Amino acid sequence: MAPTVLLHLPVLLALLMSPAAPQTISPAVEDLIRKNADFGAQLYRAVASRTDDNIFLSPFAVSAGMLALLGGTSGPTQNQLIQGLGLTGLEPQTLPDVFQNLRNAVLQTTPPLNLLQGFAVFPDQSFQVPASFQDLLQMKYGGKAQSLPYTNPAEALDIISRWVQEQSNDQIKDVLTSLEDQTKLLVVSAASYKIRFNPPFNSSLTQSERFYVDKYHVIMVPMMFRADKYFLAYDRGVKAGVLKLPMADGAAMLVVLPDEDVDVTAVEEEVTAAKIRAWIAQLRKTKLEVQLPVFLLEQTYSLKNMLQRLEITQVFQDDADLSNMGGASGTKLTEVYHMAAVSMDESSGDGSSEGGVTTFSSPPPRLTFNRPFIFIIYQQSTNSLLFMGRVTNPTEK
Numbered sequence: 001m002a003p004t005v006l007l008h009l010p011v012l013l014a015l016l017m018s019p020a021a022p023q024t025i026s027p028a029v030e031d032l033i034r035k036n037a038d039f040g041a042q043l044y045r046a047v048a049s050r051t052d053d054n055i056f057l058s059p060f061a062v063s064a065g066m067l068a069l070l071g072g073t074s075g076p077t078q079n080q081l082i083q084g085l086g087l088t089g090l091e092p093q094t095l096p097d098v099f100q101n102l103r104n105a106v107l108q109t110t111p112p113l114n115l116l117q118g119f120a121v122f123p124d125q126s127f128q129v130p131a132s133f134q135d136l137l138q139m140k141y142g143g144k145a146q147s148l149p150y151t152n153p154a155e156a157l158d159i160i161s162r163w164v165q166e167q168s169n170d171q172i173k174d175v176l177t178s179l180e181d182q183t184k185l186l187v188v189s190a191a192s193y194k195i196r197f198n199p200p201f202n203s204s205l206t207q208s209e210r211f212y213v214d215k216y217h218v219i220m221v222p223m224m225f226r227a228d229k230y231f232l233a234y235d236r237g238v239k240a241g242v243l244k245l246p247m248a249d250g251a252a253m254l255v256v257l258p259d260e261d262v263d264v265t266a267v268e269e270e271v272t273a274a275k276i277r278a279w280i281a282q283l284r285k286t287k288l289e290v291q292l293p294v295f296l297l298e299q300t301y302s303l304k305n306m307l308q309r310l311e312i313t314q315v316f317q318d319d320a321d322l323s324n325m326g327g328a329s330g331t332k333l334t335e336v337y338h339m340a341a342v343s344m345d346e347s348s349g350d351g352s353s354e355g356g357v358t359t360f361s362s363p364p365p366r367l368t369f370n371r372p373f374i375f376i377i378y379q380q381s382t383n384s385l386l387f388m389g390r391v392t393n394p395t396e397k
Helices: 029-050 059-070 075-084 095-107 130-141 153-167 264-268 273-281 304-309
Strands: 055-057 115-123 185-196 207-214 217-235 238-246 251-258 282-294 297-302 337-344 364-367 374-381 385-392
Touching: 029 055, 029 059, 029 095, 029 304, 055 059, 055 297, 059 075, 059 095, 059 185, 059 207, 059 273, 059 337, 059 385, 095 130, 095 385, 115 153, 130 273, 153 185, 153 304, 185 282, 185 385, 207 264, 207 282, 238 273, 238 282, 251 264, 251 273, 264 374, 273 374, 304 337, 337 385
Parallel strands: 185 337, 282 364
Antiparallel strands: 055 385, 115 185, 207 217, 217 238, 217 282, 238 251, 251 374, 297 337, 374 385
8 A cells, every 4th residue: 555645734834935036027028928827737738638648748848839830820810829829918019029038038047947949830842931930930939940841751750850859959769750641831849858956866865666656556666865845835625735846957846746545637637827826825845755756758749639629720720821921822730749858867966965865853744756746847037837747657758
């Protein structure tokens, strides 16, 4: 039987920790951060509803690609995209500048994020892509437009695969293996992240422990350990504990562990951007022993069906208006692909800190992530949502 995890911990007196000082950002950028988080949480729920396996995706990278696509549309197609992406109230003309400011705030930090990300719009060679659209993608969104020979699928796939591997510094290896017939236009985004906790876990204390994939499936996994003062919250509404693990690059991970009698999918159905913000606000400092499994995830998604569930449909239909990116009448978006990978560095850095050996006069409660959990990675200085994921089986990608 799984060991009892002490989630119902008394909230101890402490102030909310903010190791990364908030940046001064404009109200327009703050609004876009919130709207992107809303879209990201909706997209995560759409993906989660279709699989019981591990999940890992970057709402930040997907949003960048979709916002850039928005600049290539016009008329009802553009209006529906604005609504589906949750951008109602924002002027399409100002979005490129606002996103550029957001992108700079997220990526131009000291120290820099351990984040590699990018997107590309891949139209068919029949497109006459205007220089203005290419400049928009590159200068404002940090992406690119590259025409592909879809009449030669093998060559097109090779170009996409090499681009993804370049964007992720070869961290993403499982790329596309086939394309739909009649492919004319793709939006592809890729993101990879290396987790470096601060303070770090001590790899010498990692040991094999049980992980309960479900009631009938128990596996042994490398389980990291650290005793320290952590920021913790408990959500009685969804019956889940929320632990904050700061990163060395200024990001932080929220790790959400449902109670033993609660399925992780029940919690996922309640995850919204507002819920995530509430969890962060409720965090309080407490002495704690933490056990977290080592995991490495790599996922590839075809997002067309998920986006259509979010009422983004017209851009995939024959009446799509892609005139601002050189699409002829009848041209439509074929698919939106997203690839994401995360790896974990459990070492104690340069050896100057003895990660995981903090001692207390009496043993503190222990929180063991020994069953499926959700994790959320966000940048603390801007509260920008970077990644969302689920670990159902830490031994699988």
